[in-house]
Amino acid sequence: MPRTKVPAKSDMFQILDPEGNVLDKKLMPKLTDDDIRKMYGYMVLARKWDEIAWNLQREGRLLTFAPLTGQEASQVGSAYAMEKDDWLFPMYRSNAAMILRGMPMDLLFQYWSGDERGLKIPDDVNMFTIAIPVGTQIPHAAGFAWGMKIQKKKVGVVVYFGDAATSKGDFHEGLNFAGVFKAPLVAICENNQYAISVPRSRQTASETIAQKAAAYGFEGVQVDGNDVFAVYKVTKDALDKARNGNGPTLIECFTYRLGAHTTSDDPTKYRPVEEVEYWKKRDPIDRLRKFMVKKGIWSDSDEQKLLANVEVRVNDAVKKAEAVEAPKPEDMFNYVYEKATEQLRQQMSELK
Amino acid sequence: MKLNMVQAINLALKQEMEKDSSIILLGEDIGKNGGVFRVTEGLWQQFGDERVIDTPLAELGIVGTSIGLAISGMKPVAEIQFDGFTPPALDQIISHVGRIRNRSRGRFHLQMVIRFPSGGGIRALEHHSEIMDTYLCHIAGIKVVVPATPNDAKGLLISAIRDKDPVIFMEPKKVYRAIKEEVPEEEYTIPIGEAKVREGDDVTVIAWGAMVKTVNEAREKIGDKYSVETINLRSLKPLDTNAVVKSVKKTGRAVIVQEGPRTLGFAAELIALINEKAFLSLEAPIKRVTGFDVPTPLPKLENYYLPSVDKVVNAIEDVMRF
Numbered sequence: 001m002p003r004t005k006v007p008a009k010s011d012m013f014q015i016l017d018p019e020g021n022v023l024d025k026k027l028m029p030k031l032t033d034d035d036i037r038k039m040y041g042y043m044v045l046a047r048k049w050d051e052i053a054w055n056l057q058r059e060g061r062l063l064t065f066a067p068l069t070g071q072e073a074s075q076v077g078s079a080y081a082m083e084k085d086d087w088l089f090p091m092y093r094s095n096a097a098m099i100l101r102g103m104p105m106d107l108l109f110q111y112w113s114g115d116e117r118g119l120k121i122p123d124d125v126n127m128f129t130i131a132i133p134v135g136t137q138i139p140h141a142a143g144f145a146w147g148m149k150i151q152k153k154k155v156g157v158v159v160y161f162g163d164a165a166t167s168k169g170d171f172h173e174g175l176n177f178a179g180v181f182k183a184p185l186v187a188i189c190e191n192n193q194y195a196i197s198v199p200r201s202r203q204t205a206s207e208t209i210a211q212k213a214a215a216y217g218f219e220g221v222q223v224d225g226n227d228v229f230a231v232y233k234v235t236k237d238a239l240d241k242a243r244n245g246n247g248p249t250l251i252e253c254f255t256y257r258l259g260a261h262t263t264s265d266d267p268t269k270y271r272p273v274e275e276v277e278y279w280k281k282r283d284p285i286d287r288l289r290k291f292m293v294k295k296g297i298w299s300d301s302d303e304q305k306l307l308a309n310v311e312v313r314v315n316d317a318v319k320k321a322e323a324v325e326a327p328k329p330e331d332m333f334n335y336v337y338e339k340a341t342e343q344l345r346q347q348m349s350e351l352k
Numbered sequence: 353m354k355l356n357m358v359q360a361i362n363l364a365l366k367q368e369m370e371k372d373s374s375i376i377l378l379g380e381d382i383g384k385n386g387g388v389f390r391v392t393e394g395l396w397q398q399f400g401d402e403r404v405i406d407t408p409l410a411e412l413g414i415v416g417t418s419i420g421l422a423i424s425g426m427k428p429v430a431e432i433q434f435d436g437f438t439p440p441a442l443d444q445i446i447s448h449v450g451r452i453r454n455r456s457r458g459r460f461h462l463q464m465v466i467r468f469p470s471g472g473g474i475r476a477l478e479h480h481s482e483i484m485d486t487y488l489c490h491i492a493g494i495k496v497v498v499p500a501t502p503n504d505a506k507g508l509l510i511s512a513i514r515d516k517d518p519v520i521f522m523e524p525k526k527v528y529r530a531i532k533e534e535v536p537e538e539e540y541t542i543p544i545g546e547a548k549v550r551e552g553d554d555v556t557v558i559a560w561g562a563m564v565k566t567v568n569e570a571r572e573k574i575g576d577k578y579s580v581e582t583i584n585l586r587s588l589k590p591l592d593t594n595a596v597v598k599s600v601k602k603t604g605r606a607v608i609v610q611e612g613p614r615t616l617g618f619a620a621e622l623i624a625l626i627n628e629k630a631f632l633s634l635e636a637p638i639k640r641v642t643g644f645d646v647p648t649p650l651p652k653l654e655n656y657y658l659p660s661v662d663k664v665v666n667a668i669e670d671v672m673r674f
Contacts, residue, residue: 120457128423129456133447139413140448143420150376150402151425169440173413180408335454336493338461338516341545341590 012222012254015229018282020290022229029233033297039080039228040292041306043072043285046096048310049105050259052318053112057263061322065112066093070226070258073284074190075160076100077231078251081239082158087126087148089141089159093190094130097160101127105317106324115327116335135165138174138187145183145248156239158186164195166212167203175250179216184242186235187250190225192257197270213250225253226284256282355535358528360502361391361467364509365429367539369399372427375513378405378414379431388433389469389528411441415466419448422462422518429513432468435522436479441466442487449518450493462518465509470498471562471611472658473526475651482648483612485560488520489589489621495519495544496589500527500564502535504586507542515544524562531565547592552581555605555668558596558622560585563609563659570664578672588618596622597629604635605671609659614642636674639667 015027022028031039050067057065068075075096082088088101099105102125111118111130119129128144131137141159148155165171166189178185189209193200206212213220219241223234231253238249256279260267267276292298333340333348340348355363369375377392377399383406386393396404407414411432418428432438438445445466453461472481488496497512497519499505505523512519550571557580559567564584571580581599585592600606606626608619619640626638641659649657 116455117457119455120459123459129452129460131448133443136416136444136447139416139444140420140423142413143417143422144424145420146417147421147424147426150421169412170416170443173408173410174416176408176410177413177417335456335458337453337495342593343590 012224013230013234014224014227015233016227016287016291018287020287020294022291027233029229029236031229031232033295035080036288036292037297039076039232040285040288040298041310042076042080042096042100043228043288044306045310045313046072046075046099047285048314049095049099052314053109054263056318062109062112063114064262064264066262067259068093068096068257070279070284071190071192071253071255072096073228073288074188074225074231074253074255077228078158078188078235078253081232081236082156083239085126085154086156086158086239087128087144089128089137089144089157090130091137091160091162091165092130092132093162094160098127101125103127105314106320109318109321110324113321115324116331117324117327118321135161135168135170137161138165138170139177141187142174142178142183142185145178145185145242146181149181149183149245154243156184156186156242158188158235158239160188160190162195163189163191163193163200163209164198164203165189166209175213175216175248178248179218182245182247184245185248186238186242187248188235189250189252190255191252192255194257194261194271196261196265208252210250210252216248216250218248218250220250220252222252222254225255226282226287228284228288255284258283353535353537354532355502356529356532357499357502357505357523358389358391360506360535361509361523362393362395363535364506364513365392365395366398368510368513369395369403374425375427375429376403376405376421377429377431378407378418380407380409380433382406382431387431389525391523392431411437412444415441415444415449418464418466419444419452419462422464423452423460427463427513429465429467432466434480435468435470435482435484438468438484445488445494445520446491450491453517454493461516463516465512465519465521467509467521467523469525469528470522471524471526472648472654473562475654478650481654483643485522485588485612486617489618493517494589495587496522497544497587498522498524498561499586500524500559500561500584501531502533504542504548504584506535507540508544508586510539511541511544514541519544522561526562527565542586544587545590545592547586547595548584549595549599550582552579552603554578554580554603555607555671556581556583556596556599556603557607557609557664557668558583558585559609560588560618561611563611566659566661567609567664569661570668573661573665574668578668580668593625593629596625600626600630601633604633606638607664607667607671608638608640609664610640610642611659612643613645614640615645617642636671639671641667
């Protein structure tokens with residue numbers, strides 16, 4: 001794989017072109033047809049989640065949430081590369097990766113409808129809670145990865161964040177610690193080109209985000225974030241490297257947020273239609289489907305079946321989430337400490 | 353054995369680390385150098401680089417990675433070198449440390465301690481004499497502990513390390529080497545949330561951290577003139593409300609001595625508590641002796657700022673004569 005110490009734009013790693021052609025067969029990762037169909041399934045599922053969630057939000061059934069449409073390959077490609085024991089530290093736009101790694105969709109709906117119980121991640125899912133303040137999860141992931149190293153556990157840790165997070169001190173301090181302590185961290189920047197309205201060029205004067213890794217003393221890779229195979233391969237290599245004690249990697253997934261920042265945002269105010277059209281031609285789902293059709297492992301009827309199936313699954317999750325009883329008011333006191341303090345017990349009694 | 357507070361904290365760390373290999377120390381200059389106040393002296397030599405860890409100079413990073421370390425199964429005891437350098441870490445403390453258990457509905461909790469030398473009185477530079485208790489006590493989900501004596505420090509730190517919730521441990525640096533007292537060699541715990549009361553009948557004087565020493569000196573100065581009951585809070589969050597209320601109900605008079613700035617200081621919370629629970633027992637308005645609402649002055653003016661023995665004596669006289 002072409003990697004340089006200071007990756008420049010021209011080094012962006014790709015396997016699939018936008019028409020679904022493999023650029024270099026030697027680069028293609030080992031994936032069965034079944035793997036590929038599964039990855040595609042997760043991508044389509046994530047997009048359906050966005051579509052249904054968007055409508056629910058408009059009906060007042062969900063709070064503000066951040067859609068990921070356009071970034072499916074970045075998340076599915078990377079999360080699919082994780083092994084069972086690896087850990088995921090998500091951001092607030094990581095639904096595709098979270099679902100793939102076992103987060104029940106109904107819990108996600110519950111959380112985004114304003115119920116903390118939705119973030120009670122099941123015990124057998126190796127995933128930390130969602131961080132809303134931008135980039136603040138990066139030091140957590142670095143510390144967790146460092147802890148794995150101290151405990152001599154062969155576990156890789158993946159943390160997701162966006163391009164704007166790289167402007168924050170948390171990014172610097174988290175990656176700096178990871179580099180100094182050679183933590184098994186794979187830091188994935190989904191560079192979707194915008195914060196809310198502020199473009200990537202206003203976050204950093206660096207040519208790439210990947211090149212920032214050089215300053216932390218480890219490898220940085222810029223990858224076509226709409227190319228699921230390229231993202232998979234780069235992440236898998238980085239995780240293998242991490243588990244083998246060879247330290248962290250920064251991966252910049254060069255992608256685009258096709259939709260709004262959140263349900264409260266109107267992107268037509270700050271970006272030209274032509275730009276969105278350009279990126280729609282590079283849609284990661286279309287790209288993978290073209291590849292599968294050319295390879296003869298995907299048909300129209302497969303597509304129809306999948307679309308129907310994801311719609312049912314998402315709607316079932318919504319039904320399940322909405323059938324849950326409202327949380328009890330006492331719940332706001334019950335998880336602040338292991339044992340509620342005298343003051344909290346007194347305040348709780350004021351609920352009555 | 354007779355120990356000062358630095359030695360008592362050092363002993364608590366050493367004994368806990370000997371028993372539990374998941375405890376690690378991290379901070380700036382805490383390794384070979386033993387910490388700028390020598391609190392961790394000898395621990396790097398005993399436990400090695402993997403457990404007594406000099407980190408990059410980055411307070412947010414120290415606390416942020418401690419969160420991840422705690423989730424991974426380690427028990428980090430993080431040191432922030434000075435009170436005045438905690439603000440960069442406050443982002444992580446406010447946004448995450450106090451919220452992880454709640455946010456995850458109990459799936460995750462943070463067994464971690466953040467310790468730092470606290471407060472003035474050692475003729476230090478700007479940012480080396482700050483009192484952070486007001487900021488910290490407003491944060492849900494953390495505990496805030498302030499020992500006043502070597503004995504307190506050892507028993508409270510062991511409790512803090514064993515606590516399943518994150519504990520901020522503020523060490524009054526003026527007291528670090530100012531008091532030597534008998535400290536049991538074996539391990540012992542002092543429950544977090546339990547104040548220490550020295551009995552008296554006429555007036556209740558409440559203090560914490562370095563101010564306990566000031567109050568004890570005022571008590572000596574007053575001698576037999578009044579019978580002073582003193583409360584060393586030891587923990588601000590959770591607060592031993594019963595000890596405060598019971599005492600004021602008995603004496604009917606209260607003076608609160610607080611090192612930090614006045615407005616919204618912890619003394620204000622104590623006055624509210626007394627109003628809610630013991631108002632009808634009061635014989636005089638409650639008096640507070642505090643720092644001023646100014647940036648902590650540099651050493652040439654510091655003594656005008658810090659509550660002094662004389663100011664405490666005067667406040668006691670005032671409430672007694674009311």
